[in-house]
Amino acid sequence: xxxxxxxxxxxxxxxxxxxxxxxxxxxxxxxxxxxxxxxxxxxxxxxxxxxxxxxxxxxxxxxxxxxxxxxxxxxxxxxxxxxxxxxxxxxxxxxxxxxxxxxxxxxxxxxxxxxxxxxxxxxxxxxxxxxxxxxxxxxxxxxxxxxxxxxxxxxxxxxxxxxxxxxxxxxxxxxxxxxxxxxxxxxxxxxxxxxxxxxxxxxxxxxxxxxxxxxxxxxxxxxxxxxxxxxxxxxxxxxxxxxxxxxxxxxxxxxxxxxxxxxxxxxxxxxxxxxxxxxxxxxxxxxxxxxxxxxxxxx
Amino acid sequence: xxxxxxxxxxxxxxxxxxxxxxxxxxxxxxxxxxxxxxxxxxxxxxxxxxxxxxxxxxxxxxxxxxxxxxxxxxxxxxxxxxxxxxxxxxxxxxxxxxxxxxxxxxxxxxxxxxxxxxxxxxxxxxxxxxxxxxxxxxxxxxxxxxxxxxxxxxxxxxxxxxxxxxxxxxxxxxxxxxxxxxxxxxxxxxxxxxxxxxxxxxxxxxxxxxxxxxxxxxxxxxxxxxxxxxxxxxxxxxxxxxxxxxxxxxxxxxxxxxxxxxxxxxxxxxxxxxxxxxxxxxxxxxxxxxxxxxxxxxx
Numbered sequence: 001x002x003x004x005x006x007x008x009x010x011x012x013x014x015x016x017x018x019x020x021x022x023x024x025x026x027x028x029x030x031x032x033x034x035x036x037x038x039x040x041x042x043x044x045x046x047x048x049x050x051x052x053x054x055x056x057x058x059x060x061x062x063x064x065x066x067x068x069x070x071x072x073x074x075x076x077x078x079x080x081x082x083x084x085x086x087x088x089x090x091x092x093x094x095x096x097x098x099x100x101x102x103x104x105x106x107x108x109x110x111x112x113x114x115x116x117x118x119x120x121x122x123x124x125x126x127x128x129x130x131x132x133x134x135x136x137x138x139x140x141x142x143x144x145x146x147x148x149x150x151x152x153x154x155x156x157x158x159x160x161x162x163x164x165x166x167x168x169x170x171x172x173x174x175x176x177x178x179x180x181x182x183x184x185x186x187x188x189x190x191x192x193x194x195x196x197x198x199x200x201x202x203x204x205x206x207x208x209x210x211x212x213x214x215x216x217x218x219x220x221x222x223x224x225x226x227x228x229x230x231x232x233x234x235x236x237x238x239x240x241x242x243x244x245x246x247x248x249x250x251x252x253x254x255x256x257x258x259x260x261x262x263x264x265x266x267x268x269x270x271x272x273x274x275x276x277x278x279x280x281x282x283x284x285x286x287x288x289x290x291x292x293x294x295x296x297x298x299x
Numbered sequence: 300x301x302x303x304x305x306x307x308x309x310x311x312x313x314x315x316x317x318x319x320x321x322x323x324x325x326x327x328x329x330x331x332x333x334x335x336x337x338x339x340x341x342x343x344x345x346x347x348x349x350x351x352x353x354x355x356x357x358x359x360x361x362x363x364x365x366x367x368x369x370x371x372x373x374x375x376x377x378x379x380x381x382x383x384x385x386x387x388x389x390x391x392x393x394x395x396x397x398x399x400x401x402x403x404x405x406x407x408x409x410x411x412x413x414x415x416x417x418x419x420x421x422x423x424x425x426x427x428x429x430x431x432x433x434x435x436x437x438x439x440x441x442x443x444x445x446x447x448x449x450x451x452x453x454x455x456x457x458x459x460x461x462x463x464x465x466x467x468x469x470x471x472x473x474x475x476x477x478x479x480x481x482x483x484x485x486x487x488x489x490x491x492x493x494x495x496x497x498x499x500x501x502x503x504x505x506x507x508x509x510x511x512x513x514x515x516x517x518x519x520x521x522x523x524x525x526x527x528x529x530x531x532x533x534x535x536x537x538x539x540x541x542x543x544x545x546x547x548x549x550x551x552x553x554x555x556x557x558x559x560x561x562x563x564x565x566x567x568x569x570x571x572x573x574x575x576x577x578x579x580x581x582x583x584x585x586x587x588x589x590x591x592x593x594x595x596x597x598x
Contacts, residue, residue: 137529157529196518197527199518199524200527200529203513204534206571207568209567209571210506210590211502211506212591213567213586215498218560218563225498225596228456228485228499229596229597230437230455230499233503235534236507244587251575255576255578259572262571262575268512269564272509276557287508288542291507291509292539297521297524298524298525298532
């Protein structure tokens, strides 16, 4: 299979590496609009060929949209538009379109962290059924082609959204892709996806950003932070290194869910504040014991 | 040197392991009030002998108080009291007390995460100069003798507080101890210590506790948390597994500093909330870019 990846950053680049070395892709075509990233991706060898957007969509059997979600919402309809344009021209051997469709139908996926707006953007697109909304839930706080790494997805969850809106064959292609990446496939609708990721992913980033801002604001002497930061602080603040290009559109696109989680979070923070202010050791202990229950769930 | 460790949990137990295997301690005496922990510490072999509090203080050349800070504030004067009691009886060979003092003077340290109240508790104690306030800034979210591990302290910062209040020889003993544990020694007064640790350690724990409470409160289906939790969430919420026995007294003893940091933190959270609510992408991006500066400091 020829896999075209638009955006050779952390996710797209890591996918390119594993899909090729594990035999899912015979050839990887890469699209990278940033010239520095394109040169790096080529040097690292993430793709077999760096091509244009149009070449990628025309040639690939599977198109992976691996750009920040703000750009993806604009590009996804363009990718599907091009699939329409391409259909009539795609039968040089004289096979009927229907026949060709049955034989091999181009599949388009995205790998973004919010799903509802993408689903909405192509809801009535005539080529909607080629598209599968996917979210491989893996990553690091680093970005760009340099951040790509083999094995990034191993053991993590891979979500397929609104499977009933896609061709069963397209869904099967994604299931094979997740199997190749050693991911556990999970199915949900885009709306639930955005609620759950607000809780288990987006809020973690906001709390880390806020923590970094707090410490940078107050600890004017960076040496103290450097000297005193233990593993605990580093672990909690790690996500604050995450890219604004990726996270600005996630937070705006998942606005309502994220605001709801932030409000609950601030309530919990206030509960701690009150207990500490009042020196109420029983209340503090109660809050900590309750939060300890996360042990049951997270290793 | 005979090292007596009161409290064979994560910190005391890990110290016992490295001090003995690296030759700093010829013998480790352990005190453990909890019978289950005492049996475990004995089974694991953290100490050469499990002894009583009194035997430990009487026999050890270096007494390490490795209990939660609430208990430590009560025990530290008791340890120093016993050093007074012991002094006149300590010369069976007829050597004068002064001579014996010069020869080998018992040193007492604590390893707690807050320092000001401990310093205050023994400020006017006649044996104050035997005591050195120390804080080896290393740990994990686990506790108890099972959590003890070799190499826990390697490469981290070891703080010595109010060095001028202690005998230079006692300070030198702690410097050797930190060298043995491969720690970078840092000096500061207890008041600054408590301000800095509020920023780089205590707030991280509160943000993790609040994050765990938020997710547990809202994600009633634990399976979703388990399925969807990526490395980022796990890393941010990790400290929420920390022990209430340890953290309740830290948060109450460092009340004013922690409240101040929580207030700044809630302000930063509100800034994100406002930017997201208003869909102000420039403001969101600005906040993330500012928080990214933590990259310069934290690896």
